[in-house]
Amino acid sequence: MTQHVSPPRDGTGKAAPLDGPPAWRVRLGRADVRTLTLLGVLAVLVLIGGITQPDSFLDTHNLQLVLTQASVIGVVTVGMTFVIVSGGIDLSVGAIVALSSVWATTVATQEYGFAGILFTAIVVGVGCGLVNGLLISFGGMVPFIATLAMLASARGLALQITDGRTQVVTVPSVLDLAERDSYVLGIPPLVLVFAAVTVVGWLVLNRTTFGRRTVAVGGNAEAARLAGIDVRRQRLYLYLLSGLCCGIAAFLLIALAGSGQNTNGNLYELDAIAAAIIGGTLLTGGRGHIIGSVLGVLIFTTITNIFALNNLQTDVQQIAKGAIIVAAVLVQRRTASTH
Amino acid sequence: MTKLTSRRGLLFGAAAVSAGAVLTGCTSNDPDDGDDKAAADTQPAADDKPGKPVTIGYAGPQADHGWLNAVNDQAKKRAEKYSEITMEITEGSNDTAQQIGQIETLINKKVDVLVILPADGKALTQVGLKAMRAGIPVINLDRIFNSPQAYRCWVGGDNYGMGLNAAHYIGEKLKDKPNAKVIELAGIDNLELTQQRTQGFDDGLKNYPNIKKVARQAAEFTVESGQSKMAQLLQAQSDFDALWNHDDDQGVGALRAIEQAGRDDFLMVGGAGALSAFQAIKADSGVLKATVLYPPTMAASAIDLARALGQGKGVSGLAEFEIPSTVTCYSAVVDKDNVDQYMSTGFK
Numbered sequence: 001m002t003q004h005v006s007p008p009r010d011g012t013g014k015a016a017p018l019d020g021p022p023a024w025r026v027r028l029g030r031a032d033v034r035t036l037t038l039l040g041v042l043a044v045l046v047l048i049g050g051i052t053q054p055d056s057f058l059d060t061h062n063l064q065l066v067l068t069q070a071s072v073i074g075v076v077t078v079g080m081t082f083v084i085v086s087g088g089i090d091l092s093v094g095a096i097v098a099l100s101s102v103w104a105t106t107v108a109t110q111e112y113g114f115a116g117i118l119f120t121a122i123v124v125g126v127g128c129g130l131v132n133g134l135l136i137s138f139g140g141m142v143p144f145i146a147t148l149a150m151l152a153s154a155r156g157l158a159l160q161i162t163d164g165r166t167q168v169v170t171v172p173s174v175l176d177l178a179e180r181d182s183y184v185l186g187i188p189p190l191v192l193v194f195a196a197v198t199v200v201g202w203l204v205l206n207r208t209t210f211g212r213r214t215v216a217v218g219g220n221a222e223a224a225r226l227a228g229i230d231v232r233r234q235r236l237y238l239y240l241l242s243g244l245c246c247g248i249a250a251f252l253l254i255a256l257a258g259s260g261q262n263t264n265g266n267l268y269e270l271d272a273i274a275a276a277i278i279g280g281t282l283l284t285g286g287r288g289h290i291i292g293s294v295l296g297v298l299i300f301t302t303i304t305n306i307f308a309l310n311n312l313q314t315d316v317q318q319i320a321k322g323a324i325i326v327a328a329v330l331v332q333r334r335t336a337s338t339h
Numbered sequence: 340m341t342k343l344t345s346r347r348g349l350l351f352g353a354a355a356v357s358a359g360a361v362l363t364g365c366t367s368n369d370p371d372d373g374d375d376k377a378a379a380d381t382q383p384a385a386d387d388k389p390g391k392p393v394t395i396g397y398a399g400p401q402a403d404h405g406w407l408n409a410v411n412d413q414a415k416k417r418a419e420k421y422s423e424i425t426m427e428i429t430e431g432s433n434d435t436a437q438q439i440g441q442i443e444t445l446i447n448k449k450v451d452v453l454v455i456l457p458a459d460g461k462a463l464t465q466v467g468l469k470a471m472r473a474g475i476p477v478i479n480l481d482r483i484f485n486s487p488q489a490y491r492c493w494v495g496g497d498n499y500g501m502g503l504n505a506a507h508y509i510g511e512k513l514k515d516k517p518n519a520k521v522i523e524l525a526g527i528d529n530l531e532l533t534q535q536r537t538q539g540f541d542d543g544l545k546n547y548p549n550i551k552k553v554a555r556q557a558a559e560f561t562v563e564s565g566q567s568k569m570a571q572l573l574q575a576q577s578d579f580d581a582l583w584n585h586d587d588d589q590g591v592g593a594l595r596a597i598e599q600a601g602r603d604d605f606l607m608v609g610g611a612g613a614l615s616a617f618q619a620i621k622a623d624s625g626v627l628k629a630t631v632l633y634p635p636t637m638a639a640s641a642i643d644l645a646r647a648l649g650q651g652k653g654v655s656g657l658a659e660f661e662i663p664s665t666v667t668c669y670s671a672v673v674d675k676d677n678v679d680q681y682m683s684t685g686f687k
Contacts, residue, residue, distance in 0.1 A: 053575070055577075056575050059574070061574060062574050065570055065574055068570075069567055069570070159401070159403055163402070163408060164402045164403045164404045165405050165687045166405060166562055166588055166591055166615070178595075178599055179598075179599060180599065180601060253563060256563075256566060257562045257563050257565075257591075257592050258562075258566075258592075259562045259591055259592070259595075261562050261588075263403070263559075263560075263561040263562075263563070265563075266559065266564075308556055308568065308571035308574075308575060309571065310575075311553075311554045311555065311556070311575065313557065314528035314529070314557045
């Protein structure tokens, strides 16, 4: 179906390691190795956490805490994974989360209660995604530029709405979502949403035509077009999807932090991209793993948690985060070349 | 920093005095008319009565959080209070190049006095120098320029003092408790002000040998980061007596995390002076018992100083003929007893 030629996208002249048979045929094997590697990393982290802070780390509350903190960025990362698999990038996710969260927490919106906040958060997210998608698919803009423009203007609009003020949420039913009383069998509702998004994301990417089209567009857009895929429409849908994920994440964040602020979602784009890359999604497109991305998010959140519990300071945390990204990508290269 | 500033500032102040003397020469009440009265009696101090018209150029950063918003509001409201003051306000910008351009425009317009809250103090030093050389005195608000030659007067907050006063408040509350434990939720770690606040806090706690700081994490002045870091701190420390949070904005998130964890076994002190914090302190229903000010009213004071400077007057209540070269605002502790007095200065 597709030719096994992956055109260099980054201009370095280095082809992505996609040579050999089409990606979809060996995806499972690679995914298994990668998932195991990531689970191994996570296991090592849990071991480190358990040894350094046996009381506070190995504790139900802490597990709930880590998963809750992973939920917001996790949902964003699932959307980001789709975009990256298609060979695109969405730099505007953090800004969209910020805009959705402030639009959904204005006094006017809060009057409509739970439904009003949820509806606004999602519609604003999807709306921003739609603009991104239209600019990229039909405006012929490079994703990097289009979403960079969205990053700037969405943050600007968020600032204009809030005037720099913190919008505190006073709707009890929204706040309750992040309270211990509402945990379902010990699982916070936010984590349930994260899990649902992950499962749906995995099914869509791996078990539907939509998912196969996404991979095809990312692997070789021209070949995908020749094979009869409406590449432009597919891209439009993908940025819509990313926007939708941002809207959901914004709602979770509103419940968690109990407020909307124009500084919300700061640098989410980098966190989401980093988690996706660690999880084995190729930045050049054509291959990606939802489970890997989610594990990437969990690894980052667990590291942050262990650092905080051990009272290590920001500088050490940042150095370690950088080192882990490098290490993970190096490992990924090895596994990719040996397979 | 302040010492260095004031010494060099004095030298410069002397130059400004002569400039001031020329200006005062234009008004009718010349202080040097041979009387032997004390300076305090004869000095033309700024008061509420309208004086010589003064145009003040005001350049601030983009008000992207509550405190900066309050600063801009305070400046505008203060200027409206005086009929003889005309304000030239630039659109707030966080872009250094853009702010430099805006200030250069104000210099070209030949405003009488400039009040500048730089987006980045170091980066805007040159334009401060340029204004001063053009004969326009600069009131440098809060974020300090690199060189004292770039401003006539610096007005700002006391970050070290915030930490110190927070430590003293907590220390007095816990002084009878043996082996008391304290934790700190700091602001953005790579800002100098965060380091100063932490230094002040640590120095203050040294006065209380029974108190030990057991943990510190840095958030990012945002609600989201406050919630996240506080949740982890609460998980890490199952038992402590007091918490100092550097910033009331991130404090909204911290309080949320405390509520989610169902904890109420400690006292919390905030920082900056947000309205929501004042209201919580007044209601006295949660852990938040006090907050340490970083007063946005400093912007109103900057306008007052600019007006006095423009009219060649000193500050009422001080003996000098001219305004001071540095004013460091006190980081008062606001608790239930005095919160009413500060309520109107709280920012959203």
